[in-house]
Amino acid sequence: MSADPQPEKNVLGGPLLACGYDPLTGFFRDGCCATRGTPGVAHLVCVKVTAEFLEYSRAQGNDLSTPRPEMRFHGLKPGDRWCLHVLRWVEAWEAGMAPKVVLEATHEDVLKLVPLRALKRHALDLH
Numbered sequence: 001m002s003a004d005p006q007p008e009k010n011v012l013g014g015p016l017l018a019c020g021y022d023p024l025t026g027f028f029r030d031g032c033c034a035t036r037g038t039p040g041v042a043h044l045v046c047v048k049v050t051a052e053f054l055e056y057s058r059a060q061g062n063d064l065s066t067p068r069p070e071m072r073f074h075g076l077k078p079g080d081r082w083c084l085h086v087l088r089w090v091e092a093w094e095a096g097m098a099p100k101v102v103l104e105a106t107h108e109d110v111l112k113l114v115p116l117r118a119l120k121r122h123a124l125d126l127h
Contacts, residue, residue, distance in 0.1 A: 008034050009108045011119055019046035019105040020081030023074050033083035033107050043083040045114075046105035048124050051078045056097040062088060086110050093118060100124035 008016040018031040026032045027043040035041040047053075054065050054076060064082070067075040076082055081102065090113060092098045101122045110119070 008032075008036075010104050011106050011108055011111055011116060012103055013108070014104060016107060017102075017104045019083050019102060023076065023080055023082070024072075025081065025083045027083065029072060033105055035107065035109065042086050044086050044107035044110050045084045045089040046102040047082055047084045047089065047099040048102065049076050049078060049080050049082055049099050053092060053097055053099040054078065056092060056095065057088070060091065081105075086113055090114060093122070098122050 010016045016032060016034060019025050019033050021031045024031060025043075025046075026034060027038075027041045028034065028036060033044045033046045035044070049064065057064050064076045067073060084099070086109075089098060089101075089110075093114070099122070101119050101124060103119060103123050103125050106119065
């Protein structure tokens with residue numbers, strides 16, 4: 001018998017909370033920015049998108065507003081929470097366009113690429 005997998009943690013060291021269910025987010029479309037132990041899963045930053053971020057993302061070639069039914073994606077609107085790919089968040093952060101982050105729903109693996117202090121500066125749940 002194998003042991004139960006360890007629960008995934010957020011960037012603050014606590015349990016990883018859900019990011020959002022409407023729209024249903026996460027790599028596995030389960031509402032969480034989780035990896036489930038799967039290598040390469042990088043949609044780990046729980047953000048609350050703004051119109052400015054959505055426009056910036058579209059200009060960078062990552063259109064998050066347009067529905068893509070074939071991918072079960074209805075398109076995002078300002079105020080939606082979404083598990084953003086960590087490298088997309090870094091790109092926006094470096095350009096001064098990073099959306100707010102929900103720390104308790106952002107996977108601890110993000111800390112491999114982003115300092116906690118940067119995430120805290122953009123934290124939705126600390127302000």
